[in-house]
Amino acid sequence: SAVISQKPSRDICQRGTSLTIQCQVDSQVTMMFWYRQQPGQSLTLIATANQGSEATYESGFVIDKFPISRPNLTFSTLTVSNMSPEDSSIYLCSVQGPQGGNTEAFFGQGTRLTVV
Amino acid sequence: AQSVTQLGSHVSVSEGALVLLRCNYSSSVPPYLFWYVQYPNQGLQLLLKYTSAATLVKGINGFEAEFKKSETSFHLTKPSAHMSDAAEYFCAATGGGNKLTFGTGTQLKVEL
Numbered sequence: 001s002a003v004i005s006q007k008p009s010r011d012i013c014q015r016g017t018s019l020t021i022q023c024q025v026d027s028q029v030t031m032m033f034w035y036r037q038q039p040g041q042s043l044t045l046i047a048t049a050n051q052g053s054e055a056t057y058e059s060g061f062v063i064d065k066f067p068i069s070r071p072n073l074t075f076s077t078l079t080v081s082n083m084s085p086e087d088s089s090i091y092l093c094s095v096q097g098p099q100g101g102n103t104e105a106f107f108g109q110g111t112r113l114t115v116v
Numbered sequence: 117a118q119s120v121t122q123l124g125s126h127v128s129v130s131e132g133a134l135v136l137l138r139c140n141y142s143s144s145v146p147p148y149l150f151w152y153v154q155y156p157n158q159g160l161q162l163l164l165k166y167t168s169a170a171t172l173v174k175g176i177n178g179f180e181a182e183f184k185k186s187e188t189s190f191h192l193t194k195p196s197a198h199m200s201d202a203a204e205y206f207c208a209a210t211g212g213g214n215k216l217t218f219g220t221g222t223q224l225k226v227e228l
Contacts, residue, residue, distance in 0.1 A: 004159075033216075042206060043160075043218045092159060094216075103167075104150060105208075105216055107159040 002027055002095050006108035013083055013115050020079045021111045023093030028073035033094040033105070034066070043092065049076045083115045118143050120209050122219035130227050135179075135194040137222045139207030142188060149190045150208045150216070151181055160206065166190060177201070202226045 003026040013019050023032065031050055035043040046066055047055040055068040069077045080087050093108040123138040141147055148167050152160040164175025171183040181192045190207060207219040 042220045043216075045215060048215070104162040104165050105160075107152075107161075109157075109159040112157070 002029065002106040004093055004095065004106055004108035006093050006111050008111055009109060010112040011114070013113065015084050015115055017083055018079055018081045019083065019113060020077050021091055021093070023076045023078070023108055025074045025095055029095040030073070031096065032070065032076045033096075034068065034076075034078045035092040035094060037090040037092060037110070039088070046078070046091075080113065083113075085115045088113055088115045118147065118209050118215075118217040120207050120217050120219040122205075122207050122222050124222055125220065126223045126225065128225040128227060129197045131199055132196050135192070135197045135201065135224065137192040137205050137207075137224065139181075139190045139192065139219055140188050141190060141207075141209045143209065147209045149181075149183060150210075151175065151179070151190075151192050152206045152208060154204045154206065154221075156203075163192070163205075197224075197226045199226050199228075 005024045007022045011019055031048055033048055034046040036046050037043050045058050046061045047057045047068055049055045049068050049070040051070045051073050065081055067079045090110045090112050092110045094105045096105045119142045121140045129135055150165045151163040153163050154160050163179050164173045164181055166173050166183045174180045179192055179194045181190050183190050202225055205222050205224055208216045210216050
């Protein structure tokens with residue numbers, strides 16, 4: 001299993017500002033995933049972050065809005081840039097087990113973001 | 117592309133009653149299937165997973181799910197609901213790669 005720590009756990013931000021969310025894993029992992037969970041909705045994958053390469057973004061998400069860093073095998077950050085109230089969501093960091101897709105994903109506790 | 121459908125965004129049961137949460141998937145390849153639970157203000161916790169071994173999968177907290185290929189279903193059940201089971205439940209699937217596709221979630225309410 002993997003233990004994932006996310007910081008901050010919650011924040012209230014002014015529109016137009018940016019927030020960087022940190023994700024720390026207690027073991028080395030190749031791929032880290034960032035999800036968004038909008039109020040009352042399911043999880044949507046934002047991007048996949050591999051160490052040593054640029055993140056791969058899903059349709060509807062762009063690097064300018066959600067820049068991601070992956071400086072080593074245990075850490076990643078997601079920045080939500082130029083925030084608007086529509087960005088109010090829970091943002092979750094995730095990793096998967098060593099066998100890839102046939103093992104479970106582990107999640108951080110999430111960052112609850114409110115943009116006012 | 118993989119898709120996951122959860123029927124019923126809200127399910128309410130009495131304490132001690134059967135819990136049945138429905139999940140259907142669509143996939144052109146054998147999927148790996150998962151059920152996650154999310155308690156308020158917490159991240160997701162794995163309940164159980166299907167990875168092409170036994171079709172009846174037992175998980176934590178007394179939950180189990182049965183993979184039925186003919187019905188493309190992976191419904192979650194628990195014989196007797198407990199108040200502590202009140203949470204949101206997500207079905208998820210992957211086609212063998214690393215991307216998880218989640219259903220829209222089912223909020224389970226347990227009443228006395």
